[in-house]
Amino acid sequence: MSLDTPPLAPVVEALRAQFGPAILSQQETGEGFPVLWITPEASPGVHHFLRERVPQPFTLLADLWAVDETRRQHRPGPARGVTVQSHLISLERNADIRLKVACDADAPRARSVAQVFPAADWYEREAFDMFGVTFDGRASHRRILMPATWQGHPLRKDHYARATEQPPFRMTEEFFAAEEAANTIDPVALGLPVLKDGEELMQLNFGPHHPSTHGVFRIVLGLHGEEVIWAVPDIGYHHRGAEKMAERQTWHGFIPYTDRIDYLGGVMSELPYLMAVERMCGITVPARAQVIRVMLCEFYRIMNHLLFYGTMAQDVGQMSPVFYMFTDRERGYRVLEAITGARMHPAFFRIGGVAMDLPNGWDGLVRDFLDWMPPRLDDYRRMVMNSDLFRIRTVGVGAYDTETALKWGTTGPGLRATGMACDWRKLRPYSGYDQFEFDIPTGSRGDIYDRTDVREQEMRQSLRIIRQCLDNMPGGPVKADHPLTTPPDRAAMQHDIDTLIPHFLTMAQGTVVPRGEATGQIETHRGLAQYALISDGGTSSYRTRIRTPSFAHLQMLPHILPGMTVADVVAHIASLDFVMSDVDR
Amino acid sequence: MIILGTILTLVFSAVLIAALLVAAGVFTWVERRVLGFFQERLGPNRVGPFGFLQWVADTVKLITKEDAAPPGADLFAYRLAPVLASAPVLAGFGVIAFAPQMSVAALDMGLIFAMGMLALTVYGMVLGAWASRNRYAMLGGLRAGAQLLAYESFLGLSLMGVVLLTGSFNLGQIVAAQGDLWFVVQQPLGCLLFLIAGTAAAHRLPFDLQESEQDLVAGFMTEYSGMSFALFFLGEYLAILLVAALATTLFFGGWHGPWLPGPVWFGVKMGVIAFAFIWVRAALPRPRYDQLITFAWKAALPLALLNLLLTGALVVLGGQP
Numbered sequence: 001m002s003l004d005t006p007p008l009a010p011v012v013e014a015l016r017a018q019f020g021p022a023i024l025s026q027q028e029t030g031e032g033f034p035v036l037w038i039t040p041e042a043s044p045g046v047h048h049f050l051r052e053r054v055p056q057p058f059t060l061l062a063d064l065w066a067v068d069e070t071r072r073q074h075r076p077g078p079a080r081g082v083t084v085q086s087h088l089i090s091l092e093r094n095a096d097i098r099l100k101v102a103c104d105a106d107a108p109r110a111r112s113v114a115q116v117f118p119a120a121d122w123y124e125r126e127a128f129d130m131f132g133v134t135f136d137g138r139a140s141h142r143r144i145l146m147p148a149t150w151q152g153h154p155l156r157k158d159h160y161a162r163a164t165e166q167p168p169f170r171m172t173e174e175f176f177a178a179e180e181a182a183n184t185i186d187p188v189a190l191g192l193p194v195l196k197d198g199e200e201l202m203q204l205n206f207g208p209h210h211p212s213t214h215g216v217f218r219i220v221l222g223l224h225g226e227e228v229i230w231a232v233p234d235i236g237y238h239h240r241g242a243e244k245m246a247e248r249q250t251w252h253g254f255i256p257y258t259d260r261i262d263y264l265g266g267v268m269s270e271l272p273y274l275m276a277v278e279r280m281c282g283i284t285v286p287a288r289a290q291v292i293r294v295m296l297c298e299f300y301r302i303m304n305h306l307l308f309y310g311t312m313a314q315d316v317g318q319m320s321p322v323f324y325m326f327t328d329r330e331r332g333y334r335v336l337e338a339i340t341g342a343r344m345h346p347a348f349f350r351i352g353g354v355a356m357d358l359p360n361g362w363d364g365l366v367r368d369f370l371d372w373m374p375p376r377l378d379d380y381r382r383m384v385m386n387s388d389l390f391r392i393r394t395v396g397v398g399a400y401d402t403e404t405a406l407k408w409g410t411t412g413p414g415l416r417a418t419g420m421a422c423d424w425r426k427l428r429p430y431s432g433y434d435q436f437e438f439d440i441p442t443g444s445r446g447d448i449y450d451r452t453d454v455r456e457q458e459m460r461q462s463l464r465i466i467r468q469c470l471d472n473m474p475g476g477p478v479k480a481d482h483p484l485t486t487p488p489d490r491a492a493m494q495h496d497i498d499t500l501i502p503h504f505l506t507m508a509q510g511t512v513v514p515r516g517e518a519t520g521q522i523e524t525h526r527g528l529a530q531y532a533l534i535s536d537g538g539t540s541s542y543r544t545r546i547r548t549p550s551f552a553h554l555q556m557l558p559h560i561l562p563g564m565t566v567a568d569v570v571a572h573i574a575s576l577d578f579v580m581s582d583v584d585r
Numbered sequence: 586m587i588i589l590g591t592i593l594t595l596v597f598s599a600v601l602i603a604a605l606l607v608a609a610g611v612f613t614w615v616e617r618r619v620l621g622f623f624q625e626r627l628g629p630n631r632v633g634p635f636g637f638l639q640w641v642a643d644t645v646k647l648i649t650k651e652d653a654a655p656p657g658a659d660l661f662a663y664r665l666a667p668v669l670a671s672a673p674v675l676a677g678f679g680v681i682a683f684a685p686q687m688s689v690a691a692l693d694m695g696l697i698f699a700m701g702m703l704a705l706t707v708y709g710m711v712l713g714a715w716a717s718r719n720r721y722a723m724l725g726g727l728r729a730g731a732q733l734l735a736y737e738s739f740l741g742l743s744l745m746g747v748v749l750l751t752g753s754f755n756l757g758q759i760v761a762a763q764g765d766l767w768f769v770v771q772q773p774l775g776c777l778l779f780l781i782a783g784t785a786a787a788h789r790l791p792f793d794l795q796e797s798e799q800d801l802v803a804g805f806m807t808e809y810s811g812m813s814f815a816l817f818f819l820g821e822y823l824a825i826l827l828v829a830a831l832a833t834t835l836f837f838g839g840w841h842g843p844w845l846p847g848p849v850w851f852g853v854k855m856g857v858i859a860f861a862f863i864w865v866r867a868a869l870p871r872p873r874y875d876q877l878i879t880f881a882w883k884a885a886l887p888l889a890l891l892n893l894l895l896t897g898a899l900v901v902l903g904g905q906p
Contacts, residue, residue, distance in 0.1 A: 202720060202723075204720050204721075204724075205720075210802065211799070211802065212799050212800060226724065226874065226875075313870065314799065315799045316799070316870045316871060317790060317791060317797065317799060317869075317870045317871025318868075318869065318870035318871075319620075319624075319790070319866065319867060320623060320624045320867050320868065323624035323625055323626060324624065324625055327625050383868075384870075387869070387870060389791060389869055389870040389871070389872055390870050392872060392873075392876055393870060393871075393872065393873060393876075565873060565874065565875065566724065566800045566801070567794075567797065567799070567800045567871075567873045567874060568873065569800070570799050570800045
């Protein structure tokens with residue numbers, strides 16, 4: 001499986017030697033990496049040790065999140081009220097480690113690790129927002145996804161999950177005024193300058209309804225002339241509480257929601273979720289289903305990159321490419337529609353396989369698309385990438401190096417553009433990616449041009465993968481022969497009672513996933529997506545943690561934007577290729 | 586006789602204004618259709634044959650729409666700005682000679698007058714931006730001002746070669762001097778620089794930084810709606826036509842051409858140049874504001890000066906006028 005990484009016993013031993021009793025215990029999980037419980041006091045020290053003092057250090061803080069353990073029936077080890085977890089990755093070792101800190105339920109307190117991993121900043125704000133965890137060592141605790149006026153912490157188990165559990169909402173004038181006031185940003189309170197060279201800065205409110213913010217994203221800019229002095233991103237306008245919804249849906253019923261986590265990714269977000277569920281269930285997905293999954297994922301990667309490519313050109317003022325690319329996307333969607341029956345949100349993967357087999361004539365459709373795309377991509381290269389005006393707008397603009405990228409948790413094309421060939425499809429091949437021949441395009445400067453270039457080449461690699469799927473599609477079933485496969489194979493169900501009964505149960509009540517914890521990681525078109533699931537042995541998830549790449553990418557903005565002009569800000573934002581639904585979840 | 590002449594001029598002016606307004610309207614339709622074909626789509630094709638009446642529908646819509654002003658706006662300046670952005674361009678057409686003896690006013694300083702009128706539109710933009718009390722508009726207005734200074738510097742100079750060769754600012758005489766050879770042959774660099782500066786003067790992509798919708802929403806006209814917006818829009822399209830008319834006059838032989846009557850030739854040449862504007866818009870990305878300014882001052886201006894110097898030297902050596 002994907003997360004079976006090399007043994008980390010030496011690292012764990014080194015930690016025990018260094019921190020002694022502060023390492024409370026190692027949790028037995030089905031994961032392929034060590035899960036350690038540590039004391040809250042030791043947390044910054046342990047993070048620092050793993051970041052700096054082990055060979056092949058853990059440079060990437062993939063995620064930091066909390067779990068409300070109060071209603072959990074099978075609590076592991078030292079878990080008490082709220083558990084704060086962090087997931088560290090060493091790309092050199094290709095290994096993961098997860099650290100857990102137990103806190104009280106009433107007033108959970110942990111230690112901030114933002115000094116060690118700057119990327120922890122937003123994650124800690126999220127944990128505060130959603131669980132009320134306060135982090136010692138942080139200058140301030142501001143909400144990040146919920147409005148500043150929100151009461152309570154939504155992901156706590158005692159917080160209501162549906163509006164109908166509340167009295168009817170009324171918008172009073174006072175409430176409206178308070179909400180409006182809470183939206184203003186006071187630079188002084190945030191420690192930002194209001195003057196430069198004795199001149200007052202202009203605050204420009206960019207978004208949430210600006211045409212170039214790619215969704216409901218707001219960023220407040222402090223401008224000196226057209227030069228950006230500071231930038232304060234404000235997210236949460238697209239927050240739907242997907243992680244809370246997961247606790248109310250059946251395991252099977254949550255699949256369509258994952259489509260909407262990254263609404264341009266189609267089936268892509270289903271995969272890490274299902275990989276985690278299948279890991280807990282012990283299901284092995286049959287070969288044909290795996291290849292179908294890979295093929296569809298690559299299709300959606302192309303769909304997304306085409307949109308990115310077009311809007312990237314659009315955002316530096318080139319009008320036409322986006323229209324050409326929508327023509328191509330239309331052709332791609334024709335294939336996807338024939339296979340999945342939907343365009344953007346197919347909900348096609350199932351626990352243990354895919355919803356149905358490929359339709360008759362699918363290969364002709366796919367072949368047409370494969371023949372159509374390469375000349376078009378060559379055209380676009382002449383039109384966009386080789387355009388001098390496009391080059392002067394993008395080369396050397398918005399550049400960052402590998403170290404900075406990792407510091408802020410950047411993955412995907414944004415990381416590869418800096419020259420690091422980091423791709424989970426190669427690093428930890430899942431769903432049979434190790435059976436395919438493809439290259440990982442990388443850049444060298446890490447600027448807007450390279451980020452565009454990497455994605456452009458990735459489309460060609462995706463076409464290559466799809467071609468291999470087309471030529472080597474294995475036969476056999478598209479669903480695993482396993483009692484927890486949801487829904488079970490229909491033909492079998494109509495013949496034998498042993499399948500009919502599970503079908504009835506899983507459809508009426510939901511699939512009972514064995515208790516445990518599992519993580520699924522994939523390389524989406526944006527970077528590392530990680531679903532960390534906890535099953536308490538019920539028909540729905542106890543906790544679904546969704547780590548999305550876009551969230552991390554946006555966090556870097558205040559550190560990259562200063563010094564740019566407003567036009568460059570637009571180009572830089574476009575080159576990050578985020579989707580707000582993916583940021584806010 | 587004088588009274589008759591005045592009446593004739595008035596009639597001609599009225600006809601010309603009406604024709605220009607219709608031409609600007611039709612041009613919006615042409616642009617949308619042509620852009621559509623450039624971009625693998627159809628463009629407006631529902632109203633009238635081939636969607637030709639789309640511009641009529643748009644005009645009706647714009648006239649009947651609410652013309653809102655944002656709170657806190659300086660209303661007088663806010664209403665004045667769109668007029669300033671469109672009326673001078675119309676006036677600029679007054680000196681264009683569409684055929685021998687066929688212009689509203691055959692001024693001896695015709696070229697200077699037309700250039701001046703074209704440059705006046707920037708007042709409308711800056712004023713409108715300032716009066717809107719909107720920060721995006723403000724940035725657009727500032728860009729418009731800075732950009733004007735940058736391109737005007739070489740716009741005028743790029744034409745001086747033609748003036749040197751003709752010895753006149755009168756547009757009719759400039760065309761008359763091209764009977765044998767268009768000036769584009771003698772002044773290729775001047776023509777190129779003029780077309781670049783003309784694109785900037787008409788605020789067309791890739792030099793439409795003051796209204797660049799990707800970063801400034803709509804720049805100086807962010808707050809405008811209804812007929813006020815339409816006037817800005819009209820000013821922009823008229824400016825394209827004026828630049829095309831000037832280019833025709835100065836470099837492409839004006840009314841000269843075989844078989845067809847002069848005004849038709851003039852219209853055809855104008856149309857081709859205006860079409861090129863659309864083509865450029867479909868093809869090119871937009872440079873950054875500081876890059877455009879740098880290009881204007883550091884590349885275009887020296888080239889325009891060089892062109893002027895060479896032309897001057899040739900004129901002196903050749904002993905022409």
